[in-house]
Amino acid sequence: MPKYQKQFRILVAVDCIIFGFDGAELKILLVKRDLEPEKGKWSLMGGFITERENFDRGGARILKQLTGLEGVYMEQLHAFGHPDRDPSERTISVAYFALIDIHKFENQINSNYHAEWFPVKKIPKLIFDHSNMVAKARERLRYKSAFHPILFELLPEKFTLPQLQSLYEGIFDTEFDKRNFSRKIHSTKLLVKQKDKDKESSKKGAYYYKLDKRRYAANLHAFLNIIPNPVIFNRL
Amino acid sequence: MPKYQKQFRILVAVDCIIFGFDGAELKILLVKRDLEPEKGKWSLMGGFITERENFDRGGARILKQLTGLEGVYMEQLHAFGHPDRDPSERTISVAYFALIDIHKFENQINSNYHAEWFPVKKIPKLIFDHSNMVAKARERLRYKSAFHPILFELLPEKFTLPQLQSLYEGIFDTEFDKRNFSRKIHSTKLLVKQKDKDKESSKKGAYYYKLDKRRYAANLHAFLNIIPNPVIFNRL
DNA sequence: TAAATAAATGTAATTACAACACTTATTATA
DNA sequence: TATAATAAGTGTTGTAATTACATTTATTTA
Structure with a gap:
């Protein structure tokens, strides 16, 4: 050769x-x-x-x-x-x-x-x-x-919606409306609600969620739309 | 060292x-x-x-x-x-x-x-x-x-909307509705209509357009939304 | 002058998105 | 044991964006 x-x-x-x-x-x-x-x-x-x-x-x-x-x-x-x-x-x-x-x-x-x-x-x-x-x-x-659901990789197996939201907010350096955020996340059907709550960071406690691993694996390349429009436009 | x-x-x-x-x-x-x-x-x-x-x-x-x-x-x-x-x-x-x-x-x-x-x-x-x-x-x-207006780089300085559309259609291996396509392209305000027409590929002739170079330079990293939703979802 | 061809254009229905405020569960404290 | 404090959870409505869809127009050629 x-x-x-x-x-x-x-x-x-x-x-x-x-x-x-x-x-x-x-x-x-x-x-x-x-x-x-x-x-x-x-x-x-x-x-x-x-x-x-x-x-x-x-x-x-x-x-x-x-x-x-x-x-x-x-x-x-x-x-x-x-x-x-x-x-x-x-x-x-x-x-x-x-x-x-x-x-x-x-x-x-x-x-x-x-x-x-x-x-x-x-x-x-x-x-x-x-x-x-x-x-x-x-x-x-x-x-x-x-665009893609990759931030779950940064979280532990069980996590709460407020945790997830604060992760997104940190990365995009902005704040989201929690009602809209929650609706968008749930619309992906990627999360499974657990019966127990995280009582560390609030008195009421926030429900834990886990990833639906099947759906997650199938959707890694799928498109989400978590980030509100004006934010996406300014930050990317 | x-x-x-x-x-x-x-x-x-x-x-x-x-x-x-x-x-x-x-x-x-x-x-x-x-x-x-x-x-x-x-x-x-x-x-x-x-x-x-x-x-x-x-x-x-x-x-x-x-x-x-x-x-x-x-x-x-x-x-x-x-x-x-x-x-x-x-x-x-x-x-x-x-x-x-x-x-x-x-x-x-x-x-x-x-x-x-x-x-x-x-x-x-x-x-x-x-x-x-x-x-x-x-x-x-x-x-x-x-997501980004880069396909213009493949076209000559003057081009027609049908040409542009057929480029997009080739890349996404699908067909778009030309009314919607035209509306979306125009909404970017990136194109300037010329007075002359391309008479090569049709009897009526299609108007030439040029890029608005200023806007184009400012929008290279901006987000477009040319591709209809089901298509994006299936092809990317 | 009629036929053929491809360009150009508008509207209505649907869907997606963003904005917005109150109730609930729990704990700590008065 | 009642009240205050805290953060979680949830629904609705108006607006904007998107899609689906058909006819007219300009031109050339037969």
Whole structure:
């Protein structure tokens, strides 16, 4: 088999923008970089692609290294290739974003990495072009979640409508009418009402819901219409 | 500056899915590959990234090499990285899709490449994973054009409503009611009616329109709603 | 001058959406 | 034990958007 002799070869990395939701705020999981250059600075979790690995697998491996989680919602975001993005040697990076249930992570955290959750509105200075990656991931999350039911991935198995609404409101940085919101959510028929209530955050308590997994799996690519029109228009 | 000594480096290519519309069908521009392996087979236009080039520039360079065109609508599609996608040596490819006015290309074609337009519904067998790339690009084009006014990029400066409609109909593989279509298009206020008509395709002749370039530039990211609801639901 | 062809155009019924306020369940406290 | 405080839950109405649908018009050719 012939070889491409004269071309030059480049380091290829995968970086992960890991989103979580703690009930109040959308957050991103960052690590303190453990190799030079920029050692000790805040960074996305990432790593070089290995010889027999495609991007999806690389992303999944890197996510698992840090969080211990598998089978997580992940999606390729964008390939970043500015020639000077890594000052020590040209490296391209294929960025992925992941949506995880923040509570699952807490049990499985890999303490080899110094990892910390940061609210998306208070992200520290990041190495290289990682801030661009985060900005692009937030944009994509808004765009995608405006049309597709993916935000459930950020919630625990049982969640309440007020929790769900506050997640949407956080991502779109606005407030929705709860009657309209509830009607729209129910019209998707994706939720199954439970018998028990969450009494943590109110005296009356809010009913828990679970995803109807069958319908959910069949509707991941379906179109929702949760976001009121003027909002969609201004924010996407 | 420290180096990442132990990692392995990979060839990085950019491939372009170049869409054109001849008035009747959506087409893709393919070339006969001029190097081994797979020399002489049909392929997307592509090339290796050079040392001081980012992906956007690489894509633009490759598009210009073949078509002579600059300032064309281009968008990063996806990074493809299966370890065996190129049998001779591991190569990753960042795919871009471009929308060009097929008539502009005809004047500027670079005859160093044996290039040919193929209807998207009759694409020949392609090298490597290029068929996947084409499939993904078609999907993205449907998705994006369902919400954003990008299909104008495929049309000449002056075009008629029937032409525009047939473009939409081709991409969504369905037929629209022309009264509703016309109303929706006009409601965007993106078109300026010309005084002359296209008499080629009918006796009565259809009025030409041009884009209102100002409004168009301001609305590239705006949301349209051209595609009737049941269609969107079934096709995206 | 009649026939053929495709363009252009308007209306009415239906549906989707947004705006809006009160009642209910529960707990804590007076 | 009655009352106040808190957040959850729920329905209706007006408006805007969307769809379905048929006839007239301009032009060319036979």
